[in-house]
Amino acid sequence: MCFHNLPIDFDDAGRPTLREGGWDAAAEPDVEAPPEPPPGRELTEYHERPVTRVAGALEFFARVDLGEGRVHDPRTSAMVFRGYEMVLQGRDPRDAMDISSRVCGVCGGVHSTTSSMALDMAMPVVPPPLGVIARNIAQAAELVYDHVLHLCLLAGPDYAASLVEKVEPRVWRRAMAESAPHRDVHGFATIADIMRGLEPLTGSMYLE
Numbered sequence: 001m002c003f004h005n006l007p008i009d010f011d012d013a014g015r016p017t018l019r020e021g022g023w024d025a026a027a028e029p030d031v032e033a034p035p036e037p038p039p040g041r042e043l044t045e046y047h048e049r050p051v052t053r054v055a056g057a058l059e060f061f062a063r064v065d066l067g068e069g070r071v072h073d074p075r076t077s078a079m080v081f082r083g084y085e086m087v088l089q090g091r092d093p094r095d096a097m098d099i100s101s102r103v104c105g106v107c108g109g110v111h112s113t114t115s116s117m118a119l120d121m122a123m124p125v126v127p128p129p130l131g132v133i134a135r136n137i138a139q140a141a142e143l144v145y146d147h148v149l150h151l152c153l154l155a156g157p158d159y160a161a162s163l164v165e166k167v168e169p170r171v172w173r174r175a176m177a178e179s180a181p182h183r184d185v186h187g188f189a190t191i192a193d194i195m196r197g198l199e200p201l202t203g204s205m206y207l208e
Helices: 086-087 095-100 110-120 129-154 159-165 169-177 192-199
Strands: 008-010 016-020 045-052 058-065 070-080
Touching: 016 110, 095 110, 110 129, 110 192, 159 169, 159 192, 169 192
Parallel strands: none
Antiparallel strands: 008 016, 045 058, 058 070
16 A cells, blocks of 8 residues: 555554654655656547546546557546545544445445554554454455456446447457466456456356
């Protein structure tokens, strides 16, 4: 995880603590700048907003060198202010774990876990080992849930066979001829078979 913009330090065991004095922009490491294109290369600007299948509606921007297959100056920003921090003001701090988890229908567990870890640092308290294990198991379950939701509802339908065959027949022809990596694990012989499995309501992966 990246905490470059948060006043958090980690010790050698990975335990987080709030940094004394808060956040100091001058103390943060410089983020590596994207490579500049060679002189004379033409860049195509790619600007996508809003990305509505991401809770919070993200905005993406990049300059792309199509000839070299290289992305320059990629940026993203969240366009929607949710404001649940305002809801939390004046409440029992422990309410944060329940309230923040309702903000997003996709990754509520992440918000709840993060709130719990923030309370650990703010109190400050150290959870017992079994408590940490329980929290980690819940977070792992959330990760599995997120993958299934993303695959079958948020992104998978865009790669479903019926859609790609109609709008990108060239891609579909290639998918039918392309062997699927790790076929011995998942059982799909070609990329097209995977795309058939992603078919909403009828595909084998969707139904599973």
